[in-house]
Amino acid sequence: IYMDCPSRERAGWLCDSFFTSRVEHLLTNKSTVERAFLSNFAMVDHFVGLPDGMLPMCYPSDPLKGEFIPNWAMWFALELQEYLERTGDHALVVALQKKMYALLRYFRQFENADGLLERLENWVFVEWSKCNDLVQDINYPTNMLYYRFKKVLSVLYNDDGLSVEAEELRLKIRAQSRVGLFFCDNAVYNAKGEAVLSGILTETCQYYAFYMGIADRETDALLWETMVNSFGPERKVENRYPDVHFSNAFIGNYLRLDLLAKAGLYER
Numbered sequence: 001i002y003m004d005c006p007s008r009e010r011a012g013w014l015c016d017s018f019f020t021s022r023v024e025h026l027l028t029n030k031s032t033v034e035r036a037f038l039s040n041f042a043m044v045d046h047f048v049g050l051p052d053g054m055l056p057m058c059y060p061s062d063p064l065k066g067e068f069i070p071n072w073a074m075w076f077a078l079e080l081q082e083y084l085e086r087t088g089d090h091a092l093v094v095a096l097q098k099k100m101y102a103l104l105r106y107f108r109q110f111e112n113a114d115g116l117l118e119r120l121e122n123w124v125f126v127e128w129s130k131c132n133d134l135v136q137d138i139n140y141p142t143n144m145l146y147y148r149f150k151k152v153l154s155v156l157y158n159d160d161g162l163s164v165e166a167e168e169l170r171l172k173i174r175a176q177s178r179v180g181l182f183f184c185d186n187a188v189y190n191a192k193g194e195a196v197l198s199g200i201l202t203e204t205c206q207y208y209a210f211y212m213g214i215a216d217r218e219t220d221a222l223l224w225e226t227m228v229n230s231f232g233p234e235r236k237v238e239n240r241y242p243d244v245h246f247s248n249a250f251i252g253n254y255l256r257l258d259l260l261a262k263a264g265l266y267e268r
Contacts, residue, residue, distance in 0.1 A: 001037045001060075011061035012037055014072035018079040019254060021086075031087050038083060041076070042095045053106030055099070057123070069125045071142055073103055074149040081152045093156055100153055104162075107146065114172045115165065116143050118195075127252050130245035131202050134185040138195055140177040141185065141208040147173065148212040173214050181223055182244065183209045202245040203231050204252030211255045217263065228268060232256065 002012040002020045021034040040060055047056050049063045055076055057069040077100055084093050112118045116138055124135040124142060131141065147169045154163035177183045179197060185205045187195040206227050209215040217224045230240045231247070247253050260268050 001033060001040070011058045013058045014055065014069075014079075015075040015251065018075050018082070021079060021083065025086050031083060031089075034079075034083055035087070035089065035092065038076075038080065038092060038096070041099065042092065051106060053099075053102035053104075055103060067123055069123045070107070070120050071125050071145060074107075074145050077103075077149050077152045077156070081156060084156070097157055100156070104150075104153065107149075112138070114176070115169050116172060116176075117146050126208075127204050127248050128250065129202065129204060129248040129252065130200070131185060131204050131252075134198060134200055134202070136186065137189050138176075138187040139185065140173060140183060140187075141205050143169065143173055144208045144212040144214045147214060151213070170214055181226065182206060183215070200245070201243060202252075203235075203247040204255070206231070206244075207247065207252050207255040207259065210259055227256075228260070228263075228265065232268070 002017045017034070017037055021031065021037070024033050025031050041055060046052075047054070047059075047063070049066045050056060050068055054068050054070070055073040056063055057067070057072045080093060080096060080100075083089065107117060110117045110120055118138045119136060120139070120142065124132075124139065126132055126135060126139065126141045135142065147166050150162050150166035150169065153159060154161075154166060173183075176187065177185075177197070179199060179201065182201045183205050184197045185200055185202050187197050190196050206215075206223065210217075210220075210224065210227070215223060226241075231244075235241075235246065247256065260266075
């Protein structure tokens with residue numbers, strides 16, 4: 001199976017596997033390893049030490065002290081959609097349906113009145129950067145991923161109701177998290193119980209917005225142009241937006257590279 005740092009961790013990590021599985025198919029024209037990796041999750045009725053519905057962040061392995069990454073569980077669904085496109089293996093998608101909806105039920109208990117996830121538990125992880133100082137109370141990159149998670153499930157399982165929910169969530173994220181040109185990373189509850197934007201901005205949050213489908217190149221043309229031309233590898237030399245915190249390699253710069261590739265900007 002896919003491994004991260006095999007001298008240290010003898011198991012595969014979700015989210016890492018979203019990207020690694022693409023490479024397997026490019027190198028071999030098959031998805032043999034990915035099928036084994038995903039099938040491991042389908043073979044277990046309940047993951048010991050984790051809340052009902054949650055997927056382990058690193059599997060097969062035992063969760064240390066019950067630790068899990070809710071974000072990485074959502075990336076499982078995104079990978080499953082691409083796996084289906086690569087292989088046509090509907091059987092595994094069907095075999096995982098109960099687990100995907102159990103995961104959705106887990107997240108529903110953290111939805112607020114607007115349908116956004118708030119105050120998620122355990123290791124809420126966006127990226128190894130300033131992003132991860134901003135994961136509470138309402139984290140918008142996480143909710144951007146939640147939108148994509150719901151959208152993917154609606155497509156995989158022909159769930160029209162979930163598709164409607166996803167679109168409502170997308171509009172709420174856009175309405176709540178915009179600060180001028182950029183999307184803000186999080187909102188925090190004040191003493192009055194009101195969710196107030198922190199005002200803190202990160203480069204990676206903008207990448208999440210485009211990657212997950214919250215923003216697009218036409219509707220958000222100025223932000224796209226800013227992202228392409230003012231962010232990236234030269235930014236630490238000429239930093240035109242010092243108030244926007246830098247991305248790190250995983251996962252912000254990965255998302256950037258993929259977005260540029262999909263736009264045909266191969267030289268960039």
